[in-house]
Amino acid sequence: MPTTSQDEKIPRKKAVRDAPKRLRDPVQTQAKILAAAKAEFSKVGLGGARIESIAEKAGVNKRMIYEYFKGKEELFQSVLEEAWTSIRTAESELELDHLAPVDAIRALMKFTWDYYLKHPEFMSLVNSENLHRARHVRKSQRFRELHTGFIDMLQRILDRGVASGDFRPGVDARQLHLTLAAVGYYYLTNRHTGEVIFGFDFLAKEALQARLEFNIDTVLSVLRPR
Amino acid sequence: MPTTSQDEKIPRKKAVRDAPKRLRDPVQTQAKILAAAKAEFSKVGLGGARIESIAEKAGVNKRMIYEYFKGKEELFQSVLEEAWTSIRTAESELELDHLAPVDAIRALMKFTWDYYLKHPEFMSLVNSENLHRARHVRKSQRFRELHTGFIDMLQRILDRGVASGDFRPGVDARQLHLTLAAVGYYYLTNRHTGEVIFGFDFLAKEALQARLEFNIDTVLSVLRPR
Amino acid sequence: MPTTSQDEKIPRKKAVRDAPKRLRDPVQTQAKILAAAKAEFSKVGLGGARIESIAEKAGVNKRMIYEYFKGKEELFQSVLEEAWTSIRTAESELELDHLAPVDAIRALMKFTWDYYLKHPEFMSLVNSENLHRARHVRKSQRFRELHTGFIDMLQRILDRGVASGDFRPGVDARQLHLTLAAVGYYYLTNRHTGEVIFGFDFLAKEALQARLEFNIDTVLSVLRPR
Amino acid sequence: MPTTSQDEKIPRKKAVRDAPKRLRDPVQTQAKILAAAKAEFSKVGLGGARIESIAEKAGVNKRMIYEYFKGKEELFQSVLEEAWTSIRTAESELELDHLAPVDAIRALMKFTWDYYLKHPEFMSLVNSENLHRARHVRKSQRFRELHTGFIDMLQRILDRGVASGDFRPGVDARQLHLTLAAVGYYYLTNRHTGEVIFGFDFLAKEALQARLEFNIDTVLSVLRPR
DNA sequence: AATGAATGAGACTTCATTCAT
DNA sequence: TATGAATGAAGTCTCATTCAT
Numbered sequence: 001m002p003t004t005s006q007d008e009k010i011p012r013k014k015a016v017r018d019a020p021k022r023l024r025d026p027v028q029t030q031a032k033i034l035a036a037a038k039a040e041f042s043k044v045g046l047g048g049a050r051i052e053s054i055a056e057k058a059g060v061n062k063r064m065i066y067e068y069f070k071g072k073e074e075l076f077q078s079v080l081e082e083a084w085t086s087i088r089t090a091e092s093e094l095e096l097d098h099l100a101p102v103d104a105i106r107a108l109m110k111f112t113w114d115y116y117l118k119h120p121e122f123m124s125l126v127n128s129e130n131l132h133r134a135r136h137v138r139k140s141q142r143f144r145e146l147h148t149g150f151i152d153m154l155q156r157i158l159d160r161g162v163a164s165g166d167f168r169p170g171v172d173a174r175q176l177h178l179t180l181a182a183v184g185y186y187y188l189t190n191r192h193t194g195e196v197i198f199g200f201d202f203l204a205k206e207a208l209q210a211r212l213e214f215n216i217d218t219v220l221s222v223l224r225p226r
Numbered sequence: 227m228p229t230t231s232q233d234e235k236i237p238r239k240k241a242v243r244d245a246p247k248r249l250r251d252p253v254q255t256q257a258k259i260l261a262a263a264k265a266e267f268s269k270v271g272l273g274g275a276r277i278e279s280i281a282e283k284a285g286v287n288k289r290m291i292y293e294y295f296k297g298k299e300e301l302f303q304s305v306l307e308e309a310w311t312s313i314r315t316a317e318s319e320l321e322l323d324h325l326a327p328v329d330a331i332r333a334l335m336k337f338t339w340d341y342y343l344k345h346p347e348f349m350s351l352v353n354s355e356n357l358h359r360a361r362h363v364r365k366s367q368r369f370r371e372l373h374t375g376f377i378d379m380l381q382r383i384l385d386r387g388v389a390s391g392d393f394r395p396g397v398d399a400r401q402l403h404l405t406l407a408a409v410g411y412y413y414l415t416n417r418h419t420g421e422v423i424f425g426f427d428f429l430a431k432e433a434l435q436a437r438l439e440f441n442i443d444t445v446l447s448v449l450r451p452r
Numbered sequence: 453m454p455t456t457s458q459d460e461k462i463p464r465k466k467a468v469r470d471a472p473k474r475l476r477d478p479v480q481t482q483a484k485i486l487a488a489a490k491a492e493f494s495k496v497g498l499g500g501a502r503i504e505s506i507a508e509k510a511g512v513n514k515r516m517i518y519e520y521f522k523g524k525e526e527l528f529q530s531v532l533e534e535a536w537t538s539i540r541t542a543e544s545e546l547e548l549d550h551l552a553p554v555d556a557i558r559a560l561m562k563f564t565w566d567y568y569l570k571h572p573e574f575m576s577l578v579n580s581e582n583l584h585r586a587r588h589v590r591k592s593q594r595f596r597e598l599h600t601g602f603i604d605m606l607q608r609i610l611d612r613g614v615a616s617g618d619f620r621p622g623v624d625a626r627q628l629h630l631t632l633a634a635v636g637y638y639y640l641t642n643r644h645t646g647e648v649i650f651g652f653d654f655l656a657k658e659a660l661q662a663r664l665e666f667n668i669d670t671v672l673s674v675l676r677p678r
Numbered sequence: 679m680p681t682t683s684q685d686e687k688i689p690r691k692k693a694v695r696d697a698p699k700r701l702r703d704p705v706q707t708q709a710k711i712l713a714a715a716k717a718e719f720s721k722v723g724l725g726g727a728r729i730e731s732i733a734e735k736a737g738v739n740k741r742m743i744y745e746y747f748k749g750k751e752e753l754f755q756s757v758l759e760e761a762w763t764s765i766r767t768a769e770s771e772l773e774l775d776h777l778a779p780v781d782a783i784r785a786l787m788k789f790t791w792d793y794y795l796k797h798p799e800f801m802s803l804v805n806s807e808n809l810h811r812a813r814h815v816r817k818s819q820r821f822r823e824l825h826t827g828f829i830d831m832l833q834r835i836l837d838r839g840v841a842s843g844d845f846r847p848g849v850d851a852r853q854l855h856l857t858l859a860a861v862g863y864y865y866l867t868n869r870h871t872g873e874v875i876f877g878f879d880f881l882a883k884e885a886l887q888a889r890l891e892f893n894i895d896t897v898l899s900v901l902r903p904r
Numbered sequence: 905a906a907t908g909a910a911t912g913a914g915a916c917t918t919c920a921t922t923c924a925t
Numbered sequence: 926t927a928t929g930a931a932t933g934a935a936g937t938c939t940c941a942t943t944c945a946t
Binding site: 050051052062063066071072 | 918919920921922923
């Protein structure tokens with residue numbers, strides 16, 4: 001029931017009236033709640049989020065949240081599922097298997113970096129969920145399914161790189177993935193304290209460019225045959 | 227219950243200090259509050275933390291928190307200051323300037339990794355503070371002072387490495403530091419979701435060992451002359 | 453406990469209203485809160501009033517006070533508005549313009565006196581608001597509107613009295629009003645200390661009668677032509 | 679113990695040191711507490727007053743308030759006693775028996791008016807005490823003694839005025855006193871709401887002058903033989 | 905005499921959640 | 926489906942007061 005399924009257009013009762021205010025549209029109501037909840041959770045965390053605030057932002061009645069999501073915790077879980085589905089879906093659309101190994105790594109890193117920049121809530125949500133020791137996604141079947149075959153894709157790239165002589169053998173795909181994500185994630189998620197410590201604007205165009213290049217350089221270095 | 231014994235007249239300053247529970251010791255009271263607060267904040271975040279819970283853990287009266295720290299936000303700020311002071315102090319005691327460049331990098335990474343492992347609250351606190359856009363440390367003079375000259379140390383190592391031919395020139399000390407921290411931090415802070423995704427125990431001895439080595443390898447790779 | 457009976461399906465709008473305890477009636481809930489708050493504030497002042505006590509007296513959930521009135525200060529403001537609206541409304545219903553000047557003054561003083569006696573909370577509230585330097589009514593648009601044209605009525609009486617030779621000219625309507633109110637108000641509001649000082653019962657029938665007569669005599673004396 | 683006894687100068691231990699900070703001076707400590715308490719109580723009432731705030735204003739340790747005055751209620755009572763002693767003392771120093779009847783009334787009204795203006799806290803305290811139904815002064819022996827023979831003085835003036843033909847007979851001294859005080863008190867104590875209602879500055883020089891004259895005129899009018 | 909530390913009760917307010925329509 | 930009203934628990938913070946030095 002909490003699924004969004006955004007495309008279906010239900011012909012509602014022959015459309016007796018054109019419904020100027022989009023009343024009674026459960027699909028959209030759920031979507032609005034999810035979007036508002038994502039914003040709220042990512043801004044103040046699970047503990048700091050307020051159901052009332054989410055309902056207001058979503059423009060729906062507070063009661064609807066309970067109707068569709070049962071409660072705060074379940075809503076948080078749905079938000080997490082939605083967020084992770086989103087990034088993994090986009091990632092899979094990259095079709096990295098069609099690229100040369102080095103290009104594939106570059107593309108994946110560029111994609112990850114851009115995704116983080118465009119969806120900073122994602123990192124917040126990941127942090128929050130880890131603060132709570134992953135107790136929400138741990139219960140989610142959907143979450144697990146999302147990652148089956150996910151590391152295989154990276155492994156295939158690595159294998160092709162070794163075969164082509166671009167990469168050294170013996171690199172663990174999981175380690176690589178963690179590093180790949182880490183160097184971008186850490187920079188962006190901790191940019192606020194970083195700015196106080198280092199005294200420069202982490203989101204300035206050149207700074208972003210420099211960081212991305214350094215990160216790609218780092219990952220390619222560790223992959224390079226010696 | 228807080229009083230130890232009501233009627234006894236202790237001859238002042240005679241007993242050599244055998245009172246086991248040090249009553250009326252503001253310094254210790256504050257320390258206990260800080261310790262309890264650090265645990266609480268790192269476990270559930272600023273929004274999720276409960277003053278009452280902190281007071282209980284600290285074994286002090288709720289009121290004392292307001293006496294010494296004014297309020298929740300200020301307490302959080304104090305916790306942050308204390309935590310960052312702690313890691314920077316320990317770090318500075320490494321005396322990396324006395325080590326060969328490669329060894330210095332290794333030592334710094336090992337230290338950082340071990341510190342994170344021994345003080346996982348530190349990463350939680352950093353995450354929390356960034357969730358709140360660094361609004362607490364931004365107000366802290368003490369925090370800023372903590373980091374003056376902090377990056378210079380790393381720069382000196384880099385310079386020595388370039389001079390000795392161990393490192394390639396042109397590497398930015400701040401980028402290096404961010405990467406250095408990132409690869410360990412990300413692995414540890416996101417280990418809960420990581421375990422669900424990857425399906426192995428991130429804190430297993432061999433896993434930890436493997437990760438540290440991979441991280442050091444990564445950083446040294448990017449520093450290596452080409 | 454708040455529910456009357458859970459299963460019965462009342463045919464909507466059929467019962468002529470025999471529900472004895474009107475559940476879910478926001479208008480009445482607000483009215484009950486206001487009434488209880490007026491009693492509490494007038495008994496112990498703004499600083500001494502307890503939200504919990506008000507909620508109990510009103511028979512509503514504490515939360516409702518915040519739902520409808522935002523907070524203690526705003527509730528106090530609403531109480532003041534209601535109280536002042538009440539006295540001004542009753543006053544305006546006297547239709548003093550239809551009475552002979554002397555009778556109009558008498559009627560106004562009798563009304564004021566009786567109103568104070570019947571609504572002693574009013575004086576308490578006025579005192580409290582002045583203790584707080586009128587900061588609540590100052591913010592109230594409704595309060596200001598209440599008094600437009602309010603002094604004109606008295607001025608018309610004065611003018612008619614001067615024309616008829618009953619009153620001397622040159623008496624300021626505002627001074628008159630202040631005196632008119634003062635002589636009754638002071639006696640009643642300070643009657644507790646007054647009783648300790650003077651040693652008689654200020655609310656005894658004869659005492660009340662004597663005071664009212666003295667007051668009317670006083671005001672008519674100062675109005676009398678010389 | 680709570681008495682102030684302002685004049686005695688205790689020669690403290692031969693004045694070993696000149697005590698630059700006036701430490702350990704119980705008389706002054708009590709006086710400072712009383713002064714601060716009077717200010718606080720008159721500003722926010724008994725319910726709104728804060729012991730801590732009083733101690734701070736007085737520049738003494740909070741504990742001292744309990745040492746000298748037992749508690750908040752008792753402190754309030756002491757403040758009331760002190761305040762009423764003060765006005766009655768000053769009043770008695772007028773020596774009205776030496777003035778012509780009309781002049782005596784004028785002098786008394788002028789005195790009362792000026793006293794209210796100079797000590798506006800007095801009115802606040804009276805209001806507060808009446809809010810609490812005089813429960814503090816009722817317990818005070820000292821308070822009662824203060825007013826013995828107090829109304830007799832006014833009666834003597836009235837009697838002399840009747841004898842001289844200046845005043846009509848039959849006026850009750852207590853009624854007169856109440857009116858005398860009322861017309862000034864009401865104007866001043868309710869000036870804040872009055873200013874919002876009437877829209878002029880109640881404390882402006884001319885306004886004060888006009889009010890005093892109107893008040894004296896009022897009282898002399900009701901006393902005048904018909 | 906004076907002080908700083910400590911306390912427990914209770915203040916205002918907010919929250920997630922359920923009820924009734 | 927949707928909504929507004931209502932609730933009880935709990936949260937942050939404040940207060941008058943006492944304890945120990």
